[in-house]
Amino acid sequence: MATETGADGEAEPGALDTFRQFLSLEPDVLVLSLAMFAFSLGFQMTSRYLPEYMAALGATPFVIGIYGTVGNVVSAVYPYPGGAVSDRVGSRYALTVFGLLSTLGFLVWLVAPLVGPIDLGAVVLEPWVWIFVGLLLAQAWKSFGLGATFAIVKQAVPDDRLARGFASTETFRRTAFLIGPVGAAGLLFLAGGEIRPGFLYVLGVAVAFGAVATVAQHVLYDASEDTVGKAFEGVDQILRDLRGLPAELRPLLVGDTLVRFANGMVYTFFVLVVTRFLEVDATIAGYYLSPEVFFGVLLGVEMVVALLVMAPAAALAERVGLVPVVGAGFAVYAVFPVLLIFTPQFAPANALVVAALFAFSGLRFAGLPSHKALIVGPAERDTGGRVTGAYYLLRNAVVIPSAALGGALWDFVSPEVAFSVATVIGLLGTGYFLVFGREFEAYA
Structure with a gap:
């Protein structure tokens, strides 16, 4: 795909250009990026x-909700302990430990049905x-990468091109x-x-990806000059960083928190809506797809749209500002749940209608690069990782x-x-951000 030329004479980013940029990264950053890709795949x-x-x-919906909440706890509390471990043993060995733990987690999911009920x-x-x-x-592996990723982009990309970098x-x-x-x-x-036994094959593949990524990053990654995480000072630093947020x-934090709270209420249950509430299936090219299989196709449709819109939306932000682009993404986050659950009320709950809804959901990712730019942009040059954390x-x-x-x-x-x-x-969070959201200087 060739790049397009914008009104200002500069090349507009295309979907393939982002991969070309990755191939020009420093080797160690590329290794980390490939490891991130492998674990994200798993x-x-x-x-x-x-x-x-x-x-x-045998879990009830309430138990499944508790599972989602435990996942939220992990996302909130793991990054700082991950930084402390990195300080103690060094980035290379920390990444190896985190990779092994993540792979072990996939393995525990794999053997769970084999354990059976245990009467205590x-x-x-x-x-x-x-x-x-x-x-x-x-x-565990995700505990290392969040702040480091933000900091790398912050240091490598001019402020007025942060959205493109992300x-x-x-x-x-x-x-x-x-x-x-x-x-x-496909495996299902x-x-x-x-879902049984098909998902066991899926988990087996995830274990394999995790093991290969762990070995590869340990062998290929040279962290001799890596300084990420070496200034961690414990709880006092966390409190200072929280008080020192730009x-x-x-306004972004308030709006984003409301939108993410809303999404967190329903995100875990999207698969149950498709497989057990709407029970929507499909026949494609003569092949019958059960609701469980069709759900994977729907996620693919959602992500195709996301990949197509992120780079153009980042370029658009340079013309109209970050706030409108982020706000549009928030709006899609907000309205998608009610559109999905009430599908039978306004349209047949068939494959085409539900696929169109998931394609619409993919538009929420249009605001993601601008959202990240708005987080790290106001930070001082050497504090991007801490502000992000x-x-x-x-x-x-x-x-x-x-x-x-x-x-x-x-x-x-x-x-x-x-x-x-x-x-x-979600709509309350979106409205608050659109009213009170502020651009940072490079995009104002």
Whole structure:
């Protein structure tokens, strides 16, 4: 794909240009990027199907909501301990340990059905309990990369091109988000379309990807000059970073937290809506796709749209500002849940309608590069990683109970109420940000 030329005479980014930019990265950064791709592939093959897997193992919607909340806890609290471990043993060995733990987490998910119920007398441990154990391990590798990724882009890209820089990293990473679910759908199809035993094959592939990525990064990554994480000073530093967040971030933080809280209420349950609520299946080229298989196809449709819109939206932000682009992405986050759950009320819940809804959902990623630029842009040149860590720590801490709330509403009231409440909260966050959001200087 050739690049297009914008009105200012500069080349507009195309989808393939982001991959060319990655091939020109420093070798160690490229190794980390490829490891991120491999682990993202493993996560995306497994994580979006885990709620259905848990339901097949006997978990109720409320238990599945608790699983989502535990995932929120892990996302909030892992990055800073990850930095401390990196300080102690060095980046190379920390990455190896995190990779091994993540691979072990995939393995625990794989063997969970084989363990069976364990009767402890007063308590019976159901097989789905091991999904929680695996989650605590599988997220380990992600504990290192968030702040480092932001800091690398901040240091390597001019301030007025930050959105384009993040479009490059996100397009590369999100390709795994496309390949993973579609690959999982293919394996499920070959296994007859059933979550069991098909998902066990998916988990086996995730274990293999994790093992290969762990070995590759340990052998190829040279962290002799890496300084990421070497200035961590404990809780006092966290508190200073939280108090020192740039003023421009506060409206974004409020709006983003509300939108992510809303998304957290329903994100875990999207697979159950498709497979158990709408029960939508499809026949493509004469092949029948069960709801479980079709869900992977829907995620692929969503991510194709995301990959197509991120780079052009980042370029658009240089003309109209970051706030409108981020706000548009927030709006899609907000309205998608109510559109999905009420599909039978306004259109047939058939394959084409639901695929169109997931294509619409892919538009939310258009604002992601601009969102990241708006987070790290106001930070001083050498503080991007710490500002990012503080921002996500605070946001993710508030979002922690969202999945449990969504699960409780689904289980004890109705799925329609859970998804409607999520949309209301998401629209409040979107409106707040559009009214009070502030550009940072390079994009103003």
